[in-house]
Amino acid sequence: MRVRYAETDQAGMAHHSAFLPWFEVGRVELLRALGKPYQEFEAEGLHFPVREAFCRYWVPARFDDELLITTTIEEVGGASTRFGYRIMRRADAMLIAEGYTLHACVDNQGKVKRLPPEVRQVLRQEERAFS
Amino acid sequence: MRVRYAETDQAGMAHHSAFLPWFEVGRVELLRALGKPYQEFEAEGLHFPVREAFCRYWVPARFDDELLITTTIEEVGGASTRFGYRIMRRADAMLIAEGYTLHACVDNQGKVKRLPPEVRQVLRQEERAFS
Amino acid sequence: MRVRYAETDQAGMAHHSAFLPWFEVGRVELLRALGKPYQEFEAEGLHFPVREAFCRYWVPARFDDELLITTTIEEVGGASTRFGYRIMRRADAMLIAEGYTLHACVDNQGKVKRLPPEVRQVLRQEERAFS
Amino acid sequence: MRVRYAETDQAGMAHHSAFLPWFEVGRVELLRALGKPYQEFEAEGLHFPVREAFCRYWVPARFDDELLITTTIEEVGGASTRFGYRIMRRADAMLIAEGYTLHACVDNQGKVKRLPPEVRQVLRQEERAFS
Numbered sequence: 001m002r003v004r005y006a007e008t009d010q011a012g013m014a015h016h017s018a019f020l021p022w023f024e025v026g027r028v029e030l031l032r033a034l035g036k037p038y039q040e041f042e043a044e045g046l047h048f049p050v051r052e053a054f055c056r057y058w059v060p061a062r063f064d065d066e067l068l069i070t071t072t073i074e075e076v077g078g079a080s081t082r083f084g085y086r087i088m089r090r091a092d093a094m095l096i097a098e099g100y101t102l103h104a105c106v107d108n109q110g111k112v113k114r115l116p117p118e119v120r121q122v123l124r125q126e127e128r129a130f131s
Numbered sequence: 132m133r134v135r136y137a138e139t140d141q142a143g144m145a146h147h148s149a150f151l152p153w154f155e156v157g158r159v160e161l162l163r164a165l166g167k168p169y170q171e172f173e174a175e176g177l178h179f180p181v182r183e184a185f186c187r188y189w190v191p192a193r194f195d196d197e198l199l200i201t202t203t204i205e206e207v208g209g210a211s212t213r214f215g216y217r218i219m220r221r222a223d224a225m226l227i228a229e230g231y232t233l234h235a236c237v238d239n240q241g242k243v244k245r246l247p248p249e250v251r252q253v254l255r256q257e258e259r260a261f262s
Numbered sequence: 263m264r265v266r267y268a269e270t271d272q273a274g275m276a277h278h279s280a281f282l283p284w285f286e287v288g289r290v291e292l293l294r295a296l297g298k299p300y301q302e303f304e305a306e307g308l309h310f311p312v313r314e315a316f317c318r319y320w321v322p323a324r325f326d327d328e329l330l331i332t333t334t335i336e337e338v339g340g341a342s343t344r345f346g347y348r349i350m351r352r353a354d355a356m357l358i359a360e361g362y363t364l365h366a367c368v369d370n371q372g373k374v375k376r377l378p379p380e381v382r383q384v385l386r387q388e389e390r391a392f393s
Numbered sequence: 394m395r396v397r398y399a400e401t402d403q404a405g406m407a408h409h410s411a412f413l414p415w416f417e418v419g420r421v422e423l424l425r426a427l428g429k430p431y432q433e434f435e436a437e438g439l440h441f442p443v444r445e446a447f448c449r450y451w452v453p454a455r456f457d458d459e460l461l462i463t464t465t466i467e468e469v470g471g472a473s474t475r476f477g478y479r480i481m482r483r484a485d486a487m488l489i490a491e492g493y494t495l496h497a498c499v500d501n502q503g504k505v506k507r508l509p510p511e512v513r514q515v516l517r518q519e520e521r522a523f524s
Contacts, residue, residue, distance in 0.1 A: 002418075005146075005414075005417050006146050006413070006414035006417055007414075009136060009137065009140065009141065010136070010139035010141065010143045010194055011309055011311065012141045013311070015136075015137050016311075016315055017280075017283050020279035020282065020399070021399035024398050038456075038457070039456065039457060047273055049278075049319070049322070050319055052318050053315075053319075055314070055316075056313065057311070057312055057315075060311070063432070064421065064430070064431070064432060110322075133290075135283055136286050136290065137282070137283035137286055138283075142442065147413060147443040147446055148410055148411075148413035148417075149410075151268070151410035151413065152266055152267075152269075152410050155268055156264075159266075159267065159326065169325075170325070170326060180404065180450070180453070181409040181450055182449065182450055184409055184446075184447070184450075185445070185446070186445070187444065187445050188443055188445070188446075191503075195299070195301060232409075267402060267408075268402065268408050270402050271398060271399065271402065271403065272403065272404075272405045272406075272456055273403075274403045275403075277398075277399050
């Protein structure tokens with residue numbers, strides 16, 4: 001993934017708000033890799049609204065920098081999941097930023113739902129893989 | 132409306148893609164002023180997807196510039212509407228940019244619909260007001 | 263400030279990444295209210311890159327919701343400042359989200375600088391006003 | 394390139410303003426392919442601000458759709474260049490949108506400059522390749 005010109009600001013670096021969509025790209029790709037793309041959850045009436053988002057910025061990302069996003073599942077609770085992210089610059093493996101997002105699990109009406117067992121299993125599998 | 136820092140790019144001006152959301156703000160405010168907010172259309176199952184968008188950029192908009200948006204209805208067809216926009220810098224009335232968006236009228240299933248007569252009347256009223 | 267259509271996502275609410283630019287609007291307006299607009303800092307070669315950003319989302323913000331942002335200075339360190347934010351829905355004073363951003367103080371070359379005394383004084387004044 | 398969740402809107406499709414950054418990605422990749430990345434122009438004090446942007450939207454792009462962008466140089470004038478874009482859905486080669494951007498050539502002070510001969514040659518080469 002490369003930093004887009006539209007994502008830079010007048011300080012000459014990627015604007016700090018650009019990182020949350022990048023985290024999201026990492027999350028989407030992780031779910032796809034786990035065999036359960038995000039669209040399947042939505043088709044089954046499950047949504048994962050963000051409850052908390054945090055990012056620590058270590059080094060500025062510049063226009064056209066190639067970035068690598070590593071996404072992990074940090075915690076799977078009854079009705080919530082926490083994803084962790086690390087963004088590195090590909091050229092020199094420098095850590096650019098890291099953070100997490102905490103997600104609730106809700107149905108189409110926005111009511112909080114327990115994570116279905118098969119979902120929890122898919123996510124826990126990944127959790128184990130990184131612990 | 133002021134140019135947000137997040138809307139600037141590393142060339143030190145508002146990124147050209149920021150203008151389409153500004154046009155949209157103008158469109159939303161015009162419909163509200165006509166007594167028919169956008170949400171009412173959506174509640175009635177009418178949507179106005181953008182078919183064409185055009186913008187001519189005259190002068191850069193800078194961070195924190197106060198901008199004025201003038202929105203007009205340029206044309207009301209059977210199943211389409213064209214809105215025109217002019218964005219001025221408030222400090223000196225300098226024309227920053229101008230453009231238009233052409234919209235279809237579709238229902239919840241995405242099928243093209245004729246503009247309902249009462250909608251056409253509301254929009255035509257505005258069209259007259261500016262001709 | 264109203265939620266823009268462009269800021270919504272397909273879940274029908276404001277996307278969580280939209281909140282960081284809103285926080286920024288609050289920060290910019292606070293500095294203006296303190297008599298020291300952000301541009302003056304940049305003109306003097308001082309920049310305040312974001313080191314950490316955090317947001318807790320309580321209730322979804324919907325298209326066209328009118329939002330109020332309250333910004334406070336939570337901490338003024340030697341070379342860093344922490345701003346706190348609360349976003350409320352104007353219609354019913356419901357708390358939508360809250361968060362903070364932690365900023366370094368750097369010069370044009372990106373080197374960390376101590377906050378100049380007169381800046382610290384301006385910021386501390388505000389800090390007192392809210393404690 | 395895949396449509397990001399953050400790029401969708403509450404109508405369930407990619408917001409029309411997302412297409413201009415996509416065009417920009419196509420432009421940046423084309424210049425890189427021509428052996429003259431955008432950064433080199435900026436390092437030499439040449440900038441290409443957008444003077445006009447146009448997009449015609451044929452079919453909605455949905456979350457996670459894989460898109461292909463074809464960028465061509467449509468015209469190389471004395472002090473301006475026009476890039477053309479076609480965005481296709483990878484799955485079925487459906488044309489999603491097409492458009493163009495017209496760019497001036499300016500120096501670091503924002504003064505209009507003639508395109509340097511070696512730049513014009515690089516761009517014209519591509520222009521020929523597609524005519």
